Amino acid sequence: MDYRPPISVEEELRMLAESHTAKAPPRIERVEIKDCVFWIKRPERLNLRYRLQKGDPRAAFERERMAFHEMNAARAPVPELCAEGEDFIVLPDCGKDLRYLLHVEESDTARRELLLESARTLGRFHGLGFSHGRPSPKDMCLSDSGVVMLDFERYRHKNNTPKGQARDLVVFAFNVIAHSPRAKGFLKDAVAAYREVAPSGTWELAQDWCSKMRWAEWFAKPAQWRKGGHGREFKAVPDLFDLFLQRA
Numbered sequence: 001m002d003y004r005p006p007i008s009v010e011e012e013l014r015m016l017a018e019s020h021t022a023k024a025p026p027r028i029e030r031v032e033i034k035d036c037v038f039w040i041k042r043p044e045r046l047n048l049r050y051r052l053q054k055g056d057p058r059a060a061f062e063r064e065r066m067a068f069h070e071m072n073a074a075r076a077p078v079p080e081l082c083a084e085g086e087d088f089i090v091l092p093d094c095g096k097d098l099r100y101l102l103h104v105e106e107s108d109t110a111r112r113e114l115l116l117e118s119a120r121t122l123g124r125f126h127g128l129g130f131s132h133g134r135p136s137p138k139d140m141c142l143s144d145s146g147v148v149m150l151d152f153e154r155y156r157h158k159n160n161t162p163k164g165q166a167r168d169l170v171v172f173a174f175n176v177i178a179h180s181p182r183a184k185g186f187l188k189d190a191v192a193a194y195r196e197v198a199p200s201g202t203w204e205l206a207q208d209w210c211s212k213m214r215w216a217e218w219f220a221k222p223a224q225w226r227k228g229g230h231g232r233e234f235k236a237v238p239d240l241f242d243l244f245l246q247r248a
């Protein structure tokens, strides 16, 4: 009789990821295999205009793959790659993202703790020498093993420096102010939690960067009256400077 051994989860993931190549596959896909959830991520398909704006999506995909290899080897707070191929990587499900949780969590105490834990995670990640490139609660998830970071398409070795980490801290705070209004009141405490575990000096570098960038506030002013989308981001600028320049 023709006996075929049961295929492993990894083989099944690979088949699933590769079976899409003929069609236009989704960039991010949530799949379930044997009661386990996984996420398949593929290179972004961009038209010429977006390629010019956002850069080569293939290079971004390779940056992310390299990031996972290096960060898994360093046991950084990121999910472990489950499978990979030329055009895909597969990650385990890491739970809900922090932006969502900060939005739906009703308890102030729990919301504060979520933000502090995400800041500590960024601090530990920096402590290992890495820098994310554009960290945001949207790219952090609350997994069974704690908060993990995702989305490394902007990962670059040249940013794995105190300066790159300082910029990460500013961008993280900016994203909280702009997109997680229910959590921004806890940012001061979150920065303190970050500083307890992060390399020393990052906060001071972030402050320097903000004092040099203060002029950006003037550009942001008229736009503060705009509604939604980018308006929200422009409006975040004064709060960001208040936080880093300790004006409030």
Ligand SMILES: Nc1ncnc2c1ncn2[C@@H]1O[C@H](COP(=O)(O)OP(=O)(O)O)[C@@H](O)[C@H]1O
Binding pocket: 028, 038, 039, 041, 079, 091, 092, 093, 094, 095, 096, 097, 138, 139, 141, 150, 151, 152, 153
């Ligand atoms: N392994 C995962 N576990 C849970 N959610 C995930 C996972 N991978 C991606 N996601 C969800 O998909 C979203 C987009 O994935 P991400 O890697 O950030 O791609 P993009 O480059 O499009 O931002 C994330 O913000 C998160 O909500």
Ligand SMILES: [Mg+2]
Binding pocket: 138, 139, 151
């Ligand atoms: Mg993302």
